[in-house]
Amino acid sequence: MARHTSIESTSNRRWAIGFTAAAAFLFVLYHWIVPNSPQPVHDFVQGWFSNANTNEMIVYIIMALGLNVVVGYAGLLDLGFVAFWAIGGYVAGWLMSSFLGNFQINIFGNPAPGLEMGIHITFWWVLLLAGGFCALWGIIIGAPTLRLKSDYLALVTLGFGEIIPQVFVNGQDINGFNLSNGTQGITPIDPIKFFGFRDLGPFDLDYKFVIYSVICAGMVMVSLRLRSGRLGRAWLAIREDELAASMMGVPLMRTKLSAYAVGAFAGGLGGVVFATHINGVFAERFNFSISIIILAMVVLGGMGNVWGVMVGAIVLSWINGIGLQQLGNTINTTFNTDINFPSFNFLIFGSLLILMMIFRREGFIPEARTRLVMHEHDRDNEEVQ
């Protein structure tokens, strides 16, 4: 039995409370409990659930929620989502460091002492600018390609996800202009001002966690509100039956583009957050496997379902970040073996995706709607009867 109205209204307040509670717990854990714990507890938490990994997890949740708009809501396949992560990261690199030294601009910025040249804009504005810039790129890439059938769309996005990071890898000399500092990347990034009283540098992971959580909560809210409104219905209608949607007055191009733009915006947010998290932007980190991991988060979590996608992001980013390594170490020491577990990462994610596609296409925590769609034989969209 589907009770959609309950999804939007009653759970709205509940999720906010649950989310805040979880974030508060983690903050207290990392800020107070762990530092004041005996060494073994400290080592255990930092080994298996380090706060660096938790922050990265938040980045992945933001990214996955963004991709969920494109893939889960609107049903458009995107295999190059990492491109937006990269672009968002570089926007942070350009606007929050001394890298563009020809300029000296400071808009509520927070440059570290001695690094005042370059552009320094406050983190919150950079978030919006990066999101907007990525949304623009989403539209640029989407406008010519969204007319294509989904297979071709997948190919084009795949190419986009390959090309953009390559541009940054090779971008230290574009007609004499240094766009990206090549493989050396851009670092350091300006510290974030924590509500005006503290600079958050590379080691303030716990306070940064609070800020990232706020952004993540914002993205959850965006996902839920858009879903329950006019645009969300149009996205789902397109996912369900594109032709019928257009004949009910839904403009296909514009609606698909808006899904792309919103997804890309979230990708940009994730990029900025990640840049401040690792205190830099490094082109080589943006590779295809990231697009696939994020896609796996959306697919595994149950396409379209915000909570499922969040769980998918948490689990997979943990496996990808430290889980596999730690499990491997444990196994290696226990059985006295010497297996390089993290090197099986792709094998695991790849097999997982394939197995999911075969046996549980709707993900582990599916929305009822996706479950039904996925197990239905593909409808023939060509001939309208």
Add this chain to the structure above:
Amino acid sequence: MANALQADAITVQFGGLVAVNDVSFSVPEGGIVSLIGPNGAGKTTFFNVLTGLYKPTSGVVRLGDEIITARPPHIIAKHGLARTFQNIRLFGLMTAEENVMVAMHSHMRSGILRTLLKTPHQRREEAQAHARARELLDYVGVGRYASEYARNLPYGDQRRLEVARALALQPKVLLLDEPTAGMNPQESAAFVEFVRRVREEMHVSILLIEHDMSVVMRVSERITVLDQGQKIAEGTPDEIKSDARVIEAYLGKSGVEGGR
């Protein structure tokens, strides 16, 4: 009388196959007219041209005074041409209510920002859309399924839901493609009444494709007969009933009258 919808000399070719051949046709304002013909006659193809899905090889379609030939489907829909589908095409995994609300898209304004900010305008618009959707669901008699996924509805109710969704577009002309397919005689009889009621209360002109002759003869003011893409007859039910070419098309060639 003015025509709500007028199609002039429509021809549609698929490669070598001429699915619709030089067919002219009109729906008078406030009228109920039918398009009939044996299987494969080109009826659905004709609908697809009217609704902008197919570009006709030649010919012009007018909705009111507006030329809508080959304009994008969503524009045509917005201008007031709504349809149902021969094979039901609901948004299966959206609720019945949401299905109806999708069709209100072009009459609503709220974009991304208003939705995110939940502005008073957006909330009012949503509330109105919800209320209107409930009304329409009740109107066609599937109100109790409002929160149910469309694909979980019984077959006949899915057809009703399609009508509700089409009405949500506030159409001037409503195209129904075999709306009684799969209905039993009682349901079909009730449907005839329903179509008349919709015409009166929703102020729409109705064009239906129908195989069930008892429905066609009772509900239509005028009937057009297609056979192999050609218009072979046009007239009142009585004229059509006694038209030799129609009888031949139905009985002589394929004998599929009352088929599905």
